[in-house]
Amino acid sequence: MTTRPTVRVGSIVAALLLAATAATTRPAAAAPRSLLLAGSQWSAGGNSSYAGWIHALRGDRLGRGWFLRPWLSYTTYRYRRGDTTIHARAPGASLGVGYAWSDAAGARSLSLAPGYQDTRLRPDDPANDARGGRALLLVQGQWRQRLAGRWSLRVIANDALGPGNYWGRLRAARRLPGGLSVGPSVVRQGGPGYRAWQGGVFVRWPVVRRWHVELEGGYQKYAGLAGEGYAGLSVDLAY
Numbered sequence: 001m002t003t004r005p006t007v008r009v010g011s012i013v014a015a016l017l018l019a020a021t022a023a024t025t026r027p028a029a030a031a032p033r034s035l036l037l038a039g040s041q042w043s044a045g046g047n048s049s050y051a052g053w054i055h056a057l058r059g060d061r062l063g064r065g066w067f068l069r070p071w072l073s074y075t076t077y078r079y080r081r082g083d084t085t086i087h088a089r090a091p092g093a094s095l096g097v098g099y100a101w102s103d104a105a106g107a108r109s110l111s112l113a114p115g116y117q118d119t120r121l122r123p124d125d126p127a128n129d130a131r132g133g134r135a136l137l138l139v140q141g142q143w144r145q146r147l148a149g150r151w152s153l154r155v156i157a158n159d160a161l162g163p164g165n166y167w168g169r170l171r172a173a174r175r176l177p178g179g180l181s182v183g184p185s186v187v188r189q190g191g192p193g194y195r196a197w198q199g200g201v202f203v204r205w206p207v208v209r210r211w212h213v214e215l216e217g218g219y220q221k222y223a224g225l226a227g228e229g230y231a232g233l234s235v236d237l238a239y
Contacts, residue, residue, distance in 0.1 A: 031061040032210065032238035039214070039234025045222055046077035062100075062238065069096040069111050071138075079194030080224035086125050086193070090163075092117035094138050106145040106152070113138040117163050129164060130192040136162035150175040151183075165191035171202065179206040185216060195223040198230060210238045 033056040040049040052071040056062050073092045078085055096113025118133040125131060140158035147153060152175075157168035167189040173181045181204045188197050200218015207213050216232040 033061050035062060035236060035238050037234065037236045039232060041216070041230055041232035043220060043230035044228045045220070045225060046075065048075040048077075049073070063102045063107055063109075064100060067098050067100060067109075067111075069098055069113060070094070071096070071113065071115070077194065077196070077222070078225065079222060081125055081127065081193065084123065085225070086128070087122045088119055089122075090117055090119040090130075090165075092136070092160075094136070096138060096140070098140070104146075106143070108144070109142045111138075111140050113140070117160065117165075119163065125193065128192050134162050136160045160191075163191065165189075173204075180204070185218070187220075197221055200230070212236050 035054040038051040050073045055068045057066040071094050075090045078087050094113035094115025096111045098111025100109035119130045143155045145153045154171040159166045169187045171185045173183040185202050186199050198220030202216040204214040214234045220230045221227040
């Protein structure tokens, strides 16, 4: 499963919100150079949280050119090993650099981020190659393509080389009046010992200035386990 944060997630999100509030007191720039992000997803079988910052490097701006990407994550999940259900916890952190480019048709980006992940299993599973702490290299790509009729396709995928976790999401988004975006969302994820997918619907809207809020909900299924519902909440600020 892909990594996302809490160490404690409440304190991380609070720190980001405090920094973001301070940022909104600055004069508005013609083009944002930084993006703060935080969010969580909940289900009976596992939770995930993340907090991150994307900052355009000197001379560039968001969506075009080089950027810095520090990221914190915290994930819990479960999987079956024979007749036993294994519960996993995996906090992680990474610091990456990437490049983004965009045009009238859409936007793309690619980043590389060395980091660290500590996977704890209960009960222990010696056959899981991801157990314990280990260095990782997070490779992430994003792609957005504008379509006709206010629709767009959005893809994000990452692979954590080292722990062997992967995560990918495909969305079709429809822009509505007032800055709203809604549409279906499909995720495929996995790692040593487990695979999962989820399908749902998201809605994203602007709240104040450059703040956006997103809600998502749907159904997810871990291999070998019963399906279940999930819900997610995320916020972001461009400044």
